[in-house]
Amino acid sequence: MLCPEGLQHESGRSNRGRPPSSAKAPAPLCRRRPPSHRRYLNGGGLSAFGVPVARLLPPAFSGWLLLYLAIVKRFAELQNLRSSGLPPRNGRGYLVADTDQLRSFGTSSAFAAVMVFAIYISSSDVVVLYRRKELLWLMMPLMILWLCHVWLLASHGELDEDPLVFALTDPMNLAIGIAIATIALLAI
Numbered sequence: 001m002l003c004p005e006g007l008q009h010e011s012g013r014s015n016r017g018r019p020p021s022s023a024k025a026p027a028p029l030c031r032r033r034p035p036s037h038r039r040y041l042n043g044g045g046l047s048a049f050g051v052p053v054a055r056l057l058p059p060a061f062s063g064w065l066l067l068y069l070a071i072v073k074r075f076a077e078l079q080n081l082r083s084s085g086l087p088p089r090n091g092r093g094y095l096v097a098d099t100d101q102l103r104s105f106g107t108s109s110a111f112a113a114v115m116v117f118a119i120y121i122s123s124s125d126v127v128v129l130y131r132r133k134e135l136l137w138l139m140m141p142l143m144i145l146w147l148c149h150v151w152l153l154a155s156h157g158e159l160d161e162d163p164l165v166f167a168l169t170d171p172m173n174l175a176i177g178i179a180i181a182t183i184a185l186l187a188i
Contacts, residue, residue, distance in 0.1 A: 057120040064113035069163050071106035072150060075099060076159040083157045103155070110147040114140065135187040139180050146176045 082096045121136045153159045160166045167173045
C-alpha cells in the first residue's frame with residue numbers, strides 16, 4: 001500500500017520515487033517519517049542555500065560574547081550604583097532593580113558563546129584550519145573559568161565598569177588569555 005508523500009508505512013517502506021496513490025484518504029497504517037538528524041546537523045535549511053554552517057559559527061560566537069560583555073558592563077554599572085545608593089542617571093532605561101534580570105541574561109549569553117564554540121570545534125571544517133583540533137577542547141574550561149570569574153567579581157561590585165579594561169589589567173584574566181592563545185597556537 002502506498003502512503004501520501006511525507007508519510008511512511010508502518011512496515012518502514014515509504015513511497016519516495018513512486019507515483020502518488022490514487023487513494024483519497026491516507027491509510028491508517030501511515031505515519032510521519034521522523035526528521036532526518038543529518039539535515040539538522042548540517043544546518044537545516046542553510047545547507048539547501050549552499051551556506052556552510054561552519055562559516056556562521058565564528059560570527060555567532062562573537063555575537064554572544066559581545067552581548068555578554070555589554071550586559072556585564074551594564075550590570076557592573078548598576079551594581080556600583082546599588083552600593084553607592086545613587087539612582088541611575090545615564091538615561092538608558094535600566095533600574096537598579098534590573099540587576100537580577102541582567103545577571104540572568106548575561107550568564108545565558110556567556111554560556112551560549114561557549115556552546116557555539118563547542119559546536120565550532122566539533123565541525124568538520126575545523127580540521128582544515130587546525131592540525132590538532134583536539135587541543136581546542138582545552139580552551140573550554142578556561143573560557144568557562146574566565147566568564148564565571150568576571151561575573152563573580154561583578155556580583156561583588158569589584159568589576160570596573162569597562163570589562164575590557166578589566167580584562168587587560170587583571171592578572172587572572174591575563175593568565176587565562178595567555179593560556180588560551182598558547183593552546184590556539186599549539187593546535188595550528
